[in-house]
Amino acid sequence: MTDLTTFIAGLPKAELHVHHVGSASPRIVAELAARHPDSKVPTDPEALADYFVFRDFAHFIDIYLSVVDLIRDAEDVRLLTYEIARDMARQNIRYAELTVTPYSSTRRGIPDTAFVEAIEDARKAAEAELGTVLRWCFDIPGEAGPEAAEETARIACELRPEGLVSFGLGGPEIGVPRPQFKPYFDRAIAAGLHSVPHAGETTGPQTIWDALTELRAERIGHGTSSVQDPKLLAHLAEHRIPLEVCPTSNIATRAVATLDEHPLKQMVEAGVLVTINSDDPPMFGTDLTAEYGVAARLLGLDAAGVAALAKNAVEASFLDAEGKARLAAEIDAYTAVAGR
Numbered sequence: 001m002t003d004l005t006t007f008i009a010g011l012p013k014a015e016l017h018v019h020h021v022g023s024a025s026p027r028i029v030a031e032l033a034a035r036h037p038d039s040k041v042p043t044d045p046e047a048l049a050d051y052f053v054f055r056d057f058a059h060f061i062d063i064y065l066s067v068v069d070l071i072r073d074a075e076d077v078r079l080l081t082y083e084i085a086r087d088m089a090r091q092n093i094r095y096a097e098l099t100v101t102p103y104s105s106t107r108r109g110i111p112d113t114a115f116v117e118a119i120e121d122a123r124k125a126a127e128a129e130l131g132t133v134l135r136w137c138f139d140i141p142g143e144a145g146p147e148a149a150e151e152t153a154r155i156a157c158e159l160r161p162e163g164l165v166s167f168g169l170g171g172p173e174i175g176v177p178r179p180q181f182k183p184y185f186d187r188a189i190a191a192g193l194h195s196v197p198h199a200g201e202t203t204g205p206q207t208i209w210d211a212l213t214e215l216r217a218e219r220i221g222h223g224t225s226s227v228q229d230p231k232l233l234a235h236l237a238e239h240r241i242p243l244e245v246c247p248t249s250n251i252a253t254r255a256v257a258t259l260d261e262h263p264l265k266q267m268v269e270a271g272v273l274v275t276i277n278s279d280d281p282p283m284f285g286t287d288l289t290a291e292y293g294v295a296a297r298l299l300g301l302d303a304a305g306v307a308a309l310a311k312n313a314v315e316a317s318f319l320d321a322e323g324k325a326r327l328a329a330e331i332d333a334y335t336a337v338a339g340r
């Protein structure tokens with residue numbers, strides 16, 4: 001049979017937890033830097049590759065902010081979005097719910113309508129030309145507080161781009177209690193969006209309970225600390241509330257000390273619907289294919305097991321029933337040939 005790494009690379013995949021700016025690969029950053037020669041970011045791909053080698057969390061923030069600084073107009077937004085889809089297509093990611101933070105761009109002077117047009121234009125082109133289907137999660141950068149929450153909810157509900165399916169909450173959890181964002185989630189949910197906050201990545205299980213009860217979370221971003229609370233694990237399993245697990249990110253941010261200590265297996269054994277994701281892949285030196293490899297090792301999976309994990313992401317996605325059936329069938333067809 002095909003070796004597992006090759007199998008995973010070719011496997012049709014869905015990704016549910018991956019950030020827009022956090023997906024800027026060195027190749028994309030070089031293109032953006034070339035558009036803005038006054039920036040301090042290297043434009044030479046080799047120098048950039050070195051610049052991107054993950055050192056520690058502070059270095060990640062550094063890179064992240066320097067990429068944010070390169071997103072200055074709607075054309076930058078369009079280029080970034082389309083090129084992310086190109087990187088996804090190369091990994092055979094067929095469907096992705098990309099977490100986008102409109103506030104970071106509108107705060108820097110890009111008009112909201114131009115921002116939304118740019119991502120929608122990239123989405124349509126990516127689907128037509130690359131075959132990768134993108135959907136959006138608009139997320140509140142929690143550290144920016146109620147002002148950012150208000151702006152994010154306003155853009156989501158008033159402009160309501162066609163590709164928008166969900167409403168999220170990111171940024172640091174410590175010192176940023178989830179319940180304060182309830183009114184904004186209420187508005188987004190009333191407008192028909194799904195609730196997908198980050199919770200329990202760097203704080204305990206209470207944050208996850210808060211996300212469920214106050215923000216009516218339908219999926220949990222990370223949810224790493226759920227394993228500290230057997231009642232919570234049972235609740236997640238019983239109500240089929242999926243976790244968006246990002247193993248390498250958890251090590252990079254030190255939410256978990258080492259991969260061997262990652263609680264992925266405990267989550268699976270508790271019957272929780274677990275999905276595998278890459279979060280901010282180039283900045284953490286990973287991609288979705290590599291994350292499935294990590295999961296396969298932690299869970300002791302063969303090709304059929306990895307395919308089942310890929311189907312979890314399809315089930316947990318906000319695709320309609322027909323879209324889910326089509327992607328699941330694609331995974332089955334591939335596995336029947338390549339997984340033997």
Ligand SMILES: [Zn+2]
Binds near residue numbers: 017019
């Ligand atoms: Zn995230």
